[in-house]
Amino acid sequence: MAEAQERSRTIVVDDKIHTWPHLVRGEFLVTIFVMVAMTLWSLLVDAPLEEPANPARTPNPSKAPWYFLGLQEMLVYFDPWYAGVVLPTFIIIGLMVIPFIDINAKGNGYYTFKERKWEILTFVIGFHILWVVTIIIGTFFRGPGWNLFWPWQRWDPHKVVALTNVDLPYIVGLRDYWAQAGFGLFLVLLYYVVSTWLFYKWVIWIKGKEFMVRWGAVRFAITSFLFITMIGLPVKMFLRLVFNIKYIMVTPWLNI
């Protein structure tokens, strides 16, 4: 903030230029260029049209439109209520609260990595790594039965993949219904409590105590909850891929 004010005192130049012609000219040229590109693309590549709709014949695999394949890929690791409804809601809310949880006054209106390292890294984890990579996996690496195939591999609809996933409470030896549910709930709560504590320590370590005071409890709570929830996805992916864990929490109503 102080630096921004410092700047405002030192650099008082009117760097404004007329929209017409300077901006309009650029817009016009880019429009022409993009329209030519779109026309060529449309002349060369036809939009797909398959056989008529047939509700009685389900294709294998059935894929959602490509921009939703990240969500469909998440269905491998979480149940639909979470991967398809709760997480997307958190993504939208999370995007909306960004301007309010980011109180770093620096980096407003210019490119900088140094002044907003952690903010940018968080965005890259969420957008480039989790969202875009899952879309790429869902689009190019998933075949019949939603099994993994290399893009150059033939899709074998009879590929046999052993289902060896086990619930975590079962692995640790719990057989009782309620003990399993209680243990799972405990683990999920523990994940949030421990992660929140780690997040708190981490923020103080990289940003300092003074920042935490300015940031406030509400901003910290929202940010840490959303961040920990986001990191929950790669955590579950890791548990599934490495330890074949199906669910961490199993209850009659919902599983995580």
Place this chain on the structure above:
Amino acid sequence: MINLEQIKKDIVESQVWKSIFRHGYEDTPRNRVLMVTGNVWMHLHPAKVRRHAVRMRFTWCMGGLTFLMFLLTVVTGIYLMFYYRPVPQYAYADMKYLEFDMPFGMLMRNMHRWAAHAMVIFVWLHMFRVFLTGSYKPPREFNWIVGVLLLVLTLLLSFTGYLLPWDQLAIWAVTVGSNMARATPLLGHEGPFAEFVGANPIYDARAFLFGGGDIGPHTLLRFYILHCIFIPLVASLLMAVHFWRIRRDGFSGPPL
């Protein structure tokens, strides 16, 4: 001898001409401003902009190109609407008709589809650019929220349009995409706690979206109206707010 100068003067100074064009074309600072403020379309811009804010390496042109893709889908979409009937008996046949019999039908359909895909990519890149330049920081927090809503609407526009060809790709992609809705906690019949609300296959969140328990004629009509009227209308209103707020809050850039 025809006096061209005199004819030009007569036209340009006529009451009709002056009622349409309020200013001359001489390249004067006054006319440059009037070109923008005196024209409803150009009026989207401020009369003057910060020099760095029009640079392509700052904006990547992504916001403008997203809008261009929207306009392109509107124009090609209206063309397609002349030949398409949102009824299962006709929808697929109309697609074939469009592709093989209509002048420029295939080109318009290709352009509509590719522009829709491009719009999704451009809007994501626009969000990434705005994040990188910190352009959501005060005073532009609210416009970022409007932008997130527009991002969601872009995905919904694309998704609702996906069903309209009424081929295998369309109904199964939409089936997979919408199956999430039936897992909505409380409101979807397969979601957690649905039994407490009384959600069932023909009375839950997905049925509301589909207009019935399964994809059928009602769904096609519903998605058609959402795609052609409702969502474009809402998106247009939000775009008006989005563009207006850019002007009000100033094009982002380092503080002067």
